[in-house]
Amino acid sequence: MQSASFLIPGLKVCFIAAIFLIQAGCNTTTYNSVPDYENMTDEELVDLIETGMKAWRMNGSVESGASCAGCHAPDAFDLAYIRFSDFEIRRRGAIHVGKEPNELNASRLEDIINMIHSLRVKHGITPQVPSEFRPFQPGSKILKESGILGPDEKFGLELRARGLTIINHQIFTIGEAVQSRKELIELDLWHLPIGISLNRWSVDPYSSTQHLTLADWLPVLPVMPKSGKEQQWYSLHDEYLANPSAEQLDRMLHAIDDLAVVPFSGNGAAFSVQKYKAMLI
Secondary structure, eight states: OHHHHHHHHHHHHHHHHHHHHHHHHHTSOOOOOOOOGGGOOHHHHHHHHHHHHHHHTSOOSSTTTOOGGGTSOTTSHHHHHBTOOHHHHHHHHHTTOOSSTTSOOHHHHHHHHHHHHHHHHHTTOOOBOTTTOOTTOGGGSBOOOOSTTTHHHHHHHHHHHTTOHHHHSOOOSHHHHHHHHHHHHHOOGGGOOBSSOOOBSOOOTTTOSSOOGGGBSSOSSOOEEOTTOHHHHHHHHHHHHHSOOHHHHHHHHHHHHHHEEOSSOSHHHHHHHHHHHHHHO
């Protein structure tokens, strides 16, 4: 009996330790299941978009309190159109998360992610691969190296495949020259791939050996509404989103100098304003 009594405290310790280990294993942070955006009603999608928009315009903790809207599209359409993952958005957004009640926080960052998914469903967007999507890239692709002359040779072969007279035949008559001229005029340059790569929308230092911030489309510094003019600035955004016409875009572009500011001085500020305008276009 005496030996058994010595075992009982030991068994209690083992039992308590086992319970602790089980609870520790089960008490890991759990995430809510991913919403089924595809089967949401239009009203549900709109609600998520409106909630996310509030977070999108909320001040962050860096760059003098810049919001996401200070560098990106007014409604996060660029993040919806390009296939940035939820992980990438959380990673990039984490540095903007602050501790103050009126600053972007982790929960509101999730609201932005919900907004992006909702935009994709609402507008039927098939997101583009970030490393491959280059705005205004002719033919939406880059001609790769081919043969001893590289992409130039590939470009010549591309023109030959399109049956252009000037590439496939020598021109001896006026009729052949007129035909060749007609073919060149009708050539759709927008869909003719070239060997020169245009800039990506965003160059991410996390996945690139070089952080070429000047060689992407996003501003280096944020463009923010001036103090006291926030309502006017975002009202222009709302009017554009309600009616995304060239006229409304022109109003936004012309209001930047009056209603917005880059909270830094120097050449970088003026350059960021120009990049921001280009980004909006």
